[in-house]
Amino acid sequence: MDAISLKQKPSTPLRHVLSSSQFDRPSLEYLCQLTNTIRRFDKSREGLAYLASLLSHKRAMLYFTQPSTRTFLSFHSACQIVGITASEIRDAATSSERKGESVEDSLRTFSSYVDLIIMRSPIAGLCDRIAALLDATPRPVPIINAGSGPDEHPTQALLDIYTLTRSLRTRGGIDGKTICMVGDLKRGRTVRSLSRLLANYQGVTLRFSSPPAFRIADDLRRDLAAAGVAFVETDEFLSAVAGADAVYMTRIQDEYDLEADARGTVDYRRYHLRAEHLPALREDCVIMHPLPRRDELDPEIDRDPRAKYWRQERNGMWVRVAVLTMLFGVDNRVELPEL
Ligand code: CP
Numbered sequence: 001m002d003a004i005s006l007k008q009k010p011s012t013p014l015r016h017v018l019s020s021s022q023f024d025r026p027s028l029e030y031l032c033q034l035t036n037t038i039r040r041f042d043k044s045r046e047g048l049a050y051l052a053s054l055l056s057h058k059r060a061m062l063y064f065t066q067p068s069t070r071t072f073l074s075f076h077s078a079c080q081i082v083g084i085t086a087s088e089i090r091d092a093a094t095s096s097e098r099k100g101e102s103v104e105d106s107l108r109t110f111s112s113y114v115d116l117i118i119m120r121s122p123i124a125g126l127c128d129r130i131a132a133l134l135d136a137t138p139r140p141v142p143i144i145n146a147g148s149g150p151d152e153h154p155t156q157a158l159l160d161i162y163t164l165t166r167s168l169r170t171r172g173g174i175d176g177k178t179i180c181m182v183g184d185l186k187r188g189r190t191v192r193s194l195s196r197l198l199a200n201y202q203g204v205t206l207r208f209s210s211p212p213a214f215r216i217a218d219d220l221r222r223d224l225a226a227a228g229v230a231f232v233e234t235d236e237f238l239s240a241v242a243g244a245d246a247v248y249m250t251r252i253q254d255e256y257d258l259e260a261d262a263r264g265t266v267d268y269r270r271y272h273l274r275a276e277h278l279p280a281l282r283e284d285c286v287i288m289h290p291l292p293r294r295d296e297l298d299p300e301i302d303r304d305p306r307a308k309y310w311r312q313e314r315n316g317m318w319v320r321v322a323v324l325t326m327l328f329g330v331d332n333r334v335e336l337p338e339l
Contacts, residue, residue, distance in 0.1 A: 070291060152192060
C-alpha cells in the first residue's frame with residue numbers, strides 16, 4: 001500500500017468524545033482523511049490484520065441502556081477491527097444497578113476492568129458527568145458518548161459530516177451548501193450535534209422543517225445565531241426540501257413522550273419524504289437519515305441514486321474506527337508506507 005500523507009494532526013489529543021462542539025474544522029478534515037486512509041486497509045487481509053494489531057492490548061465496555069442497533073454494532077465492529085476486546089451491558093436491569101447501585105458506581109466499576117467506556121443513555125448530560133467523575137479517579141478511562149438522551153450524539157454527527165464531505169466532494173464540499181433538516185428537531189439529538197458541526201463550514205445555510213411543536217430548542221437557536229450560521233425555521237415541507245443540497249430526514253422521537261402527553265396529536269405525515277416528492281429535489285441532492293426510520297422516509301426512495309443513508313450507516317463504522325485510533329493515539333500508525 002502506498003504511503004498516504006495525512007493532514008496535520010490536531011494539536012489537542014482526544015481525551016473523551018462527549019460533544020460535537022469538541023471538533024473544529026481542522027479536526028473534522030483530519031478525521032475525514034484518516035477515515036479514508038483507514039478504509040484502504042480494508043482492501044486486503046494484510047491491511048485488516050495490521051489494523052487489528054493496533055489496539056489488541058485494549059478492552060472496552062459498551063454500556064447501552066437505551067435501544068440501539070447501528071451505533072452499538074458499528075462501535076462493536078469498530079472495536080473488533082482495531083483489535084479491542086469489547087464487553088457489553090445493554091440493560092441496567094442485568095447489572096448491579098438492579099440492586100440499587102448508582103449509575104456512577106457502576107461506571108466506575110467498569111473503569112476498573114476496561115480501557116474505554118462507550119455509553120448510550122437516555123439521560124442528557126450523564127456522559128459528561130461520568131467523564132468528570134472518572135477524571136478525578138486514579139484510573140480515568142476515556143468516555144465516548146454514543147447518544148445521551150435528546151441532547152447529543154457526537155459520533156453520529158461525525159459520520160454525517162464524513163458522508164456529506166464524500167457526497168459533495170465533486171461540488172466543492174460542504175461550504176456554501178444548503179442543508180435541510182426535517183422532523184422532530186426539538187428532541188432529535190442527531191440534528192443538534194450535526195448542526196453544531198456544520199457551523200464550522202463557511203456559508204452554510206440550514207433549513208429546519210418541522211411541525212411547530214418540534215422546532216429546534218432555544219439553546220441550539222442561540223448557538224447557531226452566535227456562530228453566525230444562517231438558518232430558517234419553517235413548518236413548510238416541500239418548499240424547504242426543494243433546492244436543498246442535502247436533505248436530512250429524522251423520525252419522531254416519541255420515546256421521550258411522557259405518558260401524560262397525547263401521543264400522536266402532532267400530524268407528522270406532512271413531513272414524510274415519499275417517492276412522489278423526488279422530482280422536487282435537486283438532481284444531485286444528498287438524501288440522508290441517521291436511521292432507524294419509520295414512515296417518514298419511503299423505502300421506495302432506497303433505489304434512488306441520491307439516497308445515501310445506507311452508505312451513511314456503513315460510513316459510521318469506519319469513522320468510529322478512526323475515532324478509536326485517535327482516542328488511543330495510534331492514528332499516526334495508520335499511515336504505514338508498506339503492508
Ligand atoms: N443512528 C442511530 O443512532 O441508530 P441506532 O439508534 O440504531 O444506534
